[in-house]
Amino acid sequence: xxxxxxxxxxxxxxxxxxxxxxxxGSNVSDVMMRQYALLGAREIGFDVAQRIKSVKLTVDQSLxxxxxxxxxxxxxxxxxxxxxxxxxxxxxxxxxxxxIQPNNQNRQFLADLDSYVFNNYLYSSSLGRLYxxxxxxxxxQYRMNLVENRIEIAQDNNTDNVVIEYIADEAKSDCPxxxxxxxxxxKAYMYYNIIQRKTSVPANEKARAxxxxxxxxxxxxxxxxxxxxxxxxQVIRQNFKLSPKA
Numbered sequence: 463x464x465x466x467x468x469x470x471x472x473x474x475x476x477x478x479x480x481x482x483x484x485x486x487g488s489n490v491s492d493v494m495m496r497q498y499a500l501l502g503a504r505e506i507g508f509d510v511a512q513r514i515k516s517v518k519l520t521v522d523q524s525l526x527x528x529x530x531x532x533x534x535x536x537x538x539x540x541x542x543x544x545x546x547x548x549x550x551x552x553x554x555x556x557x558x559x560x561x562i563q564p565n566n567q568n569r570q571f572l573a574d575l576d577s578y579v580f581n582n583y584l585y586s587s588s589l590g591r592l593y594x595x596x597x598x599x600x601x602x603q604y605r606m607n608l609v610e611n612r613i614e615i616a617q618d619n620n621t622d623n624v625v626i627e628y629i630a631d632e633a634k635s636d637c638p639x640x641x642x643x644x645x646x647x648x649k650a651y652m653y654y655n656i657i658q659r660k661t662s663v664p665a666n667e668k669a670r671a672x673x674x675x676x677x678x679x680x681x682x683x684x685x686x687x688x689x690x691x692x693x694x695x696q697v698i699r700q701n702f703k704l705s706p707k708a
Contacts, residue, residue, distance in 0.1 A: 467639040470499045477649050486663045487656045500633040502651035506644045507632040510683045515630045518623050527612045528624050533634040539627040550601035558605045643685040647678040
């Protein structure tokens, strides 16, 4: 494991070692502490340190679908790997259907309405796609079906696998990891949620714990997204790069 990350189990151990018997956050089971630690890792992963995973999925040729990973949250890129090793991105098409044969009568109906709908472009006497009936440039087409937890792929793609990059839910991984910069933020999240429902804890202590959590989260965010001098100089050089004149 990289030194830049710490496991959720280690955070729970470190948190439990720092609890005194008279603390407001004492008298809580290890199961509850780990549950709050996982929720804290999820919050940090969504708001501060998004973990992007890249996997290759096998396409079911009979159904034209690919099963999403269990820790999938949001798609950032999808495509196929070309002979040059680059990923050729697909275009989303929400009007795509699978397993339903087109109705020729409906197709003729749409063809008769060419003069009543807008077209995207007109070039060299050739009309583009009909407005509102799909389109987009890409190496393939797909549609997300989150209810069935799968990606539906156009039948004309003719591919056995697909590469996706997605935001992962760290709480669902086999070994949840948290950046070391965000360890204190997860601990503050655990303490705040442990005492939140305790009636014996004063309201001002709950407010202080909530404020401490957000302060630790902002501190972790500033540490993880800080720029170095070399990165700033590189951006400046790109902005002042000369472009060819016409």
